[in-house]
C-alpha cells in the first residue's frame with residue numbers, strides 16, 4: 001500500500017511534494033500543522049509520513065511522536081518517517097534522526113522518490 005501523509009507549514013513544499021508523489025501513484029494526504037496531521041493520523045492509518053521539522057506550534061518531531069503512538073495503538077507497527085527540513089536546531093535534527101530519515105532542503109525530487117520507494 002502507498003498511503004502517505006505529508007506535513008509541512010510551507011504550502012509550496014506541501015504542494016510540490018504532494019504533486020510529485022501523486023504522480024508516482026501514491027495516495028497522499030496533506031497537513032499544514034501538527035494538529036491537522038495528528039487528526040488525520042487518528043482517522044486512518046498511513047504507510048509513510050513525510051514531515052517538516054520546524055513549524056509554528058508543535059514541531060515535526062513532536063507531531064511524529066504523537067502519530068507514532070496512534071499508529072502503534074491502531075496498527076501495531078512502526079510507520080517509516082522521512083523528515084524534510086531546511087534549517088533545524090541540531091538537537092531537533094538529532095531527535096528526528098532517531099525517528100526516521102532526514103532529507104535536507106532544498107531537496108532533489110529524484111532523491112525523495114528514491115527514499116519513498118525504499119519504504120513502500
Ligand SMILES: [Mg+2]
Pocket residue numbers: 008009010052053054055
Ligand atoms: Mg517549516
